[in-house]
Amino acid sequence: MARLEGKIVLITGAARGIGAATAKAMQAEGAQIMITDIDQPAAKALADSLGPHVASTALDVRDPASWAMAVEATKARFGGLHVLVNNAGYGGGHIESLETLDQETARQIIDINFLGAVWGHQAVIPLMRASGGGSIVNIASNTGVLTMNGYSVYAATKAALISLTKTAAMELGPDIRVNAVLPGSVHTDMSNLMNMDYETFSSALGGMPLKRAAKPEEIAEPIIFFASDAARHCTGAELLIDAGQSTGIYFQMLPGHPDTPFHKLTQAGPEKMKPKP
Ligand SMILES: NC(=O)c1ccc[n+]([C@@H]2O[C@H](COP(=O)([O-])OP(=O)(O)OC[C@H]3O[C@@H](n4cnc5c(N)ncnc54)[C@H](O)[C@@H]3O)[C@@H](O)[C@H]2O)c1
Incomplete structure (x- = not known):
């Protein structure tokens, strides 16, 4: 039996990237899906390509009124809601140092990545309970546990989302479960800022x-x-x-580290490592 047979799902930020891939995979698992995104034409084009069990509606996660309309549209189309995937996210380019990050970008990152998910939890609870309970999946990031230079506010929003996941799980059980998925580097528009193909992106x-x-x-x-x-x-x-990106720190002088130019130099022996006179 398909893993999501009978489930009604709402995914945010699902016009592209991880959200779109999730919509396609969930449709194959028997779910009925409301694809939502701030980019409504792209969301509609994807939904139309996936057949009659997939619909779309506009949703700007920053706006609680927009959430109310999207939940209402899901109820009108499918009659309930069992799964929310809080996936919409914004990186702000990921290239600003904390020192120069502008206030507007910082606020956008917080509004979309964190507060957007807060409003999402609040918006779906009544319909999920009326549908017999459900599951909320928050798309955080490994930067929520290990952080990275250039990711100051973004990483902080993902740490906050992991914390929200735990509080929501405590408050919404037993009928609503809340869990978080923490991806590392994924080949999507958000992280592939230099538009590299998958192999080049991976090797970088x-x-x-x-x-x-x-x-x-x-x-x-x-x-x-x-x-x-x-x-x-x-x-x-x-x-x-x-x-495994967040498992630990590779120390280049010890065995088991990745094959880098520095690694090759250390393998060549101490003689080769001596500075040239
Ligand atoms: N790509 C990565 O390497 C990576 C790594 C870890 C976590 N993540 C997280 O995964 C999620 C999906 O990222 P992605 O890589 O697929 O990104 P993406 O940029 O490919 O897609 C993000 C989608 O969110 C939509 N969106 C932006 N602002 C919105 C808003 N206010 N309301 C509704 N929709 C909005 C965009 O229109 C877009 O379709 C994000 O939460 C991101 O932080 C991504």
Whole structure:
């Protein structure tokens, strides 16, 4: 049996990237899906391509009134709601240092990545309860646990989202489960700022045990798990899916580190490492 048979799902930011890949994978698992995005034409084009069990509506996650309309549209189209995927996100370009990050960008990141998810939880609770309970899956990030230079406010919003996941799990159980998925580097518009193909993007990363970026459809898998009844005993959990990027620090002088130019130099022996006279 398909893993999401009978489930009605709302996904935010689903016009592209991880959200779109999740919508496609969930449709294949038997779900009825409301694709939402601030980019309504792109959301509609995707929904139209996926058939009669998939619909679309505009949703700007920053706006509680927009949330109310999207939840109402889901009820009108499918008759209920079992799963919310809080996926919409904004990186602000990821290239600003804390010192120069402008106030407007910082506020946008907080409004979309964190407050947008807060309003989302509030908006879906009544319909989810009326539908017999459900599952909320928050798309955080491994930067929510390890952070990264250039990611100051973005990483802080993801840490906040992980914290929200735990509080929501405590308050909304037993009928609503709340869990978080923490991707690492994924080949999507958000992180692929230089528009590289998958292989080039992956090879630019390095420093992680699996030595490659994720494809968006690989992130859809743990989202489906948390959404499905297979995760019926999981709430308040966070699942890293980051190729091991956050496991630890590679020390170049010790065995087991990635193959880098510096690694080759140390393998060549101490003689080669001596500075030239
Ligand atoms: N790509 C990565 O490497 C990566 C890593 C970790 C976590 N994430 C997280 O995964 C989620 C999806 O990211 P992605 O890589 O697919 O990004 P993406 O940029 O490909 O897609 C994001 C989508 O969100 C929509 N959006 C932006 N602002 C919105 C708003 N106010 N209301 C509704 N929709 C809005 C955009 O229109 C877009 O369709 C985000 O929460 C992101 O932070 C991404």
